[in-house]
Amino acid sequence: MASPVPARPGDEIGQIDTPALVVDLDALEANIAAMAASTAAAGIALRPHGKTHKSVAIAKRQLAAGAAGLCCQKVSEAEALLPSGVADMLVSNHVVGTAKLQRLAALAAQVRTTTLTSDADHARLLSAAAAAAGVTFEILIEADAGDARMGLLDGSLLPDLALAVSDLPGLKLRGLQVYNGPFQHLRPQAARAQAAETAAARARAAREALLERGLCCDLLTGGGTGTFAEDIYAGVLNELQPGSYVFMDTDYGRNLDREGAPYRPFRQSLFVLTRVLRVPAPGVAYVDAGVKALNLDCGMPDVHEWPNLAYVRASDEQGRVEGEVLELGEELFLVPSHCDPTVNQYDWMVAVRGGRVEEVWPVDARGCVL
């Protein structure tokens, strides 16, 4: 059922059918090494998020670089990434629904499986599913990290919830999840630092509340690509779970450093290769990547190495670029504005090095929304 492969190993760039998701292998490898080095130097674990790449090939590289395990956002995504050889899987979401809980139990029969809750009723559903299948779900209580989303907002309820989890059959308390999504994209470095301190203070208080009751808090996990340096500096989490650092996108590219300059600790490794379909007038062109080849919820893509060329408008299968005179059939590399959902559009990822296709990887967990 998968769509056709856009290239074969050995192809030159010009032979890749378009639009295609292209990964610069040198940049990808540098990013994997850089995050591994940063977390190792800080003495904390790294659990890369598989929701970004959805790829066994990339997960293998992250594990080979020392990752302690993987995060996934969906149970079916975790299933699809098992061939990476991962031994410690965190489904960093609240799993709800009979079919999905059975699927989580089947996952736990294959690999150490940890998941989240912040609600006693939900914990009872998890417990029933685990007990029925004779497996154990390790549990992180999701504490609010300052963004008032899925986490437990009222910290005073935490010890009782943790105690309830500890007492439920099939569940084993492992610690805390303290992740703040919107904080990753705060532009000034000082704002990200303050956000990381907020999350760290909540994590510290939550950990202390568990330890006072004699409850387990082995794992204190959170953080992301936007705040990884600030999370390390804050010094409370013992594990980071960034995803986007492997690829980057224009949205992360808008974060700033201490001096207010663009903060780019990782290289752009992800591109959408597109081709010019039509040049209706000099300075205007239509390319073959539109809404079904990009994800525009964080804005329009940049055109790599063409600073004066702007991608201004998209229809479902076409994009309009303006500002330079292009030729029919000319290739452009677009920098996606939001890497995760862009990757999720594609069945295939073309890994290139030195102007040639080295490998073509399936996006193994593409469409794994269950």
Place this chain on the structure above:
Amino acid sequence: MASPVPARPGDEIGQIDTPALVVDLDALEANIAAMAASTAAAGIALRPHGKTHKSVAIAKRQLAAGAAGLCCQKVSEAEALLPSGVADMLVSNHVVGTAKLQRLAALAAQVRTTTLTSDADHARLLSAAAAAAGVTFEILIEADAGDARMGLLDGSLLPDLALAVSDLPGLKLRGLQVYNGPFQHLRPQAARAQAAETAAARARAAREALLERGLCCDLLTGGGTGTFAEDIYAGVLNELQPGSYVFMDTDYGRNLDREGAPYRPFRQSLFVLTRVLRVPAPGVAYVDAGVKALNLDCGMPDVHEWPNLAYVRASDEQGRVEGEVLELGEELFLVPSHCDPTVNQYDWMVAVRGGRVEEVWPVDARGCVL
């Protein structure tokens, strides 16, 4: 490589794993019948657009209802819909790139294949690919329909281009494409009527220019779900190519009729079924459908049959709804804001009738961007 199936025939709604793309079969069948009846009554052909549903099962129903053929937007999409039994395929796009042109030639060896051009250089590329493979591409010149996109802007160039196409080996002129995408979404009926008149006037002039030179203009195709009634009334096109009418979405739902009321000639048949993951406070809930389960380029989804419940914000895998007190695990049907790219997120479509799953269809051309 496809993601897991969310349901099985015979399941009740509550047994469907979420998020899932759900199609109301009664509404779908009514929509297919209504458009077939409207075009038949007007004596013009109907060529439904496969880019909307990407589904062999739905294409078969459209062909059984009398469709003259299918449109597809991509060559790989057309390949994926061949098992529908279609005998006349229009790739309503400009096909560019060596690999894709070879693929188009392979398609033309299997089925009557028509495609677009509005540029002599491009026509020569089409000709070379067809001639090399020993096949014929039938060609529609894409005339500008008033939206200044891919079509030929300067109508005075049309006869020479058509003559060039007629003279090129491997190409056979079939007529004109005059499609205006943005016109489909003009809200006041009078605006859509005026837009349809604009497109019709350009189509009429273009046809006359071809006929004056003794060139073929058998097919004069365009129009869409938003303007189908106005296109019929304008009386110039001899074929319509609507796609969204099978499903509808909130964006089309905002079009107005002559009295300024919502214009709803088709029923909403497409939904995303989602489940409540967490109720952090009364009146607030998080559901399991976010950016990877919907497409938000036309706004947030509606919540079907919950007029006071608003889907207010999305993260990659979650959505926040506000305005009603919901329960953990409760199911909601979301009405997508933009049907085509939402369908393209899913590997499976769950066809329901009377509260039960009747069939589960693959989204055969999902991800077929090539």
